[in-house]
Amino acid sequence: MTATGLAPDIVSSSIPQHTHRARSLPPRGRPIIVDLLAALAGLGLGVTIALGISAQSMQSISSVPGLITAAGRMTGLLAGYAMAVTVALSSRIGPLERAIGQDRLIRWHRRLGPWGLYLLLAHVVLITVGYAGLAETGILAQLWELILTYQGMLGAAVATVLLFMAGITSYKRARRRFKYETWWSIHLYTYLALLFAFAHQVDSGASFAGHPLATLWWTTIWLALLAAVGYWRFAVPVVRSLRHRVRVAEVVRENADVVSVVLEGRRLDRLPVAGGQFFQWRFLARGAWWEAHPFSLSHVPHRDRMRITVKDLGDHSRDLATMPIGTPVFIEGPYGRFTADAAVNTKVLLVGAGVGVTPLISILQDLDEHADVAVLLRARTRDDLVLHEELVAEVGRRGGTVFEALGSRDQVTIDASRLRGALPDIDRRDVYICGPTTFTTAVATECRRAGVPADRIHFESFVF
Incomplete structure (x- = not known):
């Protein structure tokens, strides 16, 4: 994919593989x-x-x-x-x-x-x-x-x-x-x-x-x-919240608009959640306990920790940047079928824009070790790529490839011909898309034009 009048806007990279440990997963959807x-x-x-x-x-x-x-x-x-x-x-x-x-x-x-x-x-x-x-x-x-x-x-x-x-x-x-x-x-x-x-x-x-x-x-x-x-x-939410005793362990600013909240609790790796799923999070702090908001995991549970990554889109998400350490969290979920087990085969393309990249990282952590993985990241500038180094490392340990489509919407478009040019076998891949609704809809349409069957295009919306 090449932006008009500019240098190529797709950059690829890969690094060696390494293994990851198993954890509890929810039952498959039937x-x-x-x-x-x-x-x-x-x-x-x-x-x-x-x-x-x-x-x-x-x-x-x-x-x-x-x-x-x-x-x-x-x-x-x-x-x-x-x-x-x-x-x-x-x-x-x-x-x-x-x-x-x-x-x-x-x-x-x-x-x-x-x-x-x-x-x-x-x-x-x-x-x-x-x-x-x-x-x-x-x-x-x-x-x-x-x-x-x-x-x-x-x-x-x-x-x-x-x-x-x-x-x-x-x-x-x-x-x-x-x-x-x-x-x-x-x-x-x-x-x-x-x-x-x-x-x-x-x-x-x-x-x-x-x-x-x-x-x-x-x-x-x-x-x-x-x-x-x-x-x-x-x-179920009450029992899980009491059993796992989730609390805010750390708040990390990823860039000017995005923060990650690291959560700790008891045996979180026993929580039946898959990468790509989300919880309704209710932070039990003054002025915040009324509201529950859907945030996907940006890192699946590992022993006693897991993580969400949130963009400043309003008062609640903005308040997370200053959430006191130790704040109890009431969890409801997990929800969603935007998960690795939805894939039909082992060839996968993950497409993310902005903070929509975050659930892709947790999906990667659950994909089959032999999956053929490609990731396409869309952002205006490299600084807008959220958790970029972590995602590249996760793809690289599998020997996969990361593509970066950088530039304004007018300069950089993602269409069927460019998708086929970057990935000639795209019609044999499952495609996971996460980002703003307009972006998700547009990419899903272009994937269908590129020959991807509709049942292999996976996305979910939080705009309920």
């Missing part, structure tokens, strides 16, 4: 889990629709208000089921997260979430209009009567308000106006809202009145969801 859970979700949807239909009779739908009421009951059931699936997608269930990746699960969560709210709104409107028609009264008067006189309706009204608050504050434009603490607190109340909604459905739903098997099935779904949230979101 695609069959995805297929199994998708089948169960489809089966659950079918049962939910069947429950809604079975609750109706020919007499109940013989009039327009009756049809509207029946539609309201169906949308209520579907709203409840959609919300259960939405919460499950964000519950960070270990096997599911390893098979799919947290970034994709969160995207699915955000796409499905609004539909649950649309169905909930339809349920409220249709039930109110249908009951008003049957009682031959006004719509607002009927709504007020439902809230004040029907069993469980006051809790259902509170649940509706809380769920819509969570939905509205999740839209990008709205979320930017809230502090993280406010947004997090609102979403914490959604668990209370879902509890109210469940109680309302079981107590008042026509599909469950006098139907113990239907009630048992619906209760089982929600108890399983509660167990998943309790285990993966709370129990």
Whole structure:
């Protein structure tokens, strides 16, 4: 790759190999889990629709208000089921997260979430209009009567308000106006809202009145969801944080914008984390404990130490530069499938830009010793290459090659022809890409143009 009018902007280097020691690794992601859970979700949807239909009779739908009421009951059931699936997608269930990746699960969560709210709104409107028609009264008067006189309706009204608050504050434009603490607190109340909604459905739903098997099935779904949230979101992080007792051991400034935080703890090499994965880190210092942020490991655990490397992108990452030594750290994870075991074969190209280089180092530490490794680093200047010497050493011990694409975006581009020129066998390599979203998307596109199969291009996004 050559910048227009300049000297070659790709520089290669290699150094001798050396070995590294083994450690605990997480279980591999199993695609069959995805297929199994998708089948169960489809089966659950079918049962939910069947429950809604079975609750109706020919007499109940013989009039327009009756049809509207029946539609309201169906949308209520579907709203409840959609919300259960939405919460499950964000519950960070270990096997599911390893098979799919947290970034994709969160995207699915955000796409499905609004539909649950649309169905909930339809349920409220249709039930109110249908009951008003049957009682031959006004719509607002009927709504007020439902809230004040029907069993469980006051809790259902509170649940509706809380769920819509969570939905509205999740839209990008709205979320930017809230502090993280406010947004997090609102979403914490959604668990209370879902509890109210469940109680309302079981107590008042026509599909469950006098139907113990239907009630048992619906209760089982929600108890399983509660167990998943309790285990993966709370129990596992608490146990791991207490077991490994992670603390800040050292803070090292890598350059003007980047710092590395060395973390120490008990038997960190027993922590089931793979290179390339990330944790949600919560530093238990004044003013910082509220926020948990996703940072990848820049060095896999070795005995009692591991490391993250962070660029100054805001108040939290900026505060890490002055984080007191000894600060306790609450860890949630590990997450992600941007790992060495995702590779199909032993020929690998790692592409990193800026601080996106950091997870590539930890992936390198876990790659098979016989892997044919090439690394492409993208930066404006050599000074912007993060942990450069360490990465070159890690590639060099394997007899691999490091390419450096230095210069501005206008001067240096990474396209399919240049990729093939640097690596003629690129179509037979797995490609790992980490950097800003626009960079990652562009490089992935050029890799596909260069002949790399889509299932051999690996990347994850923290922009949830």
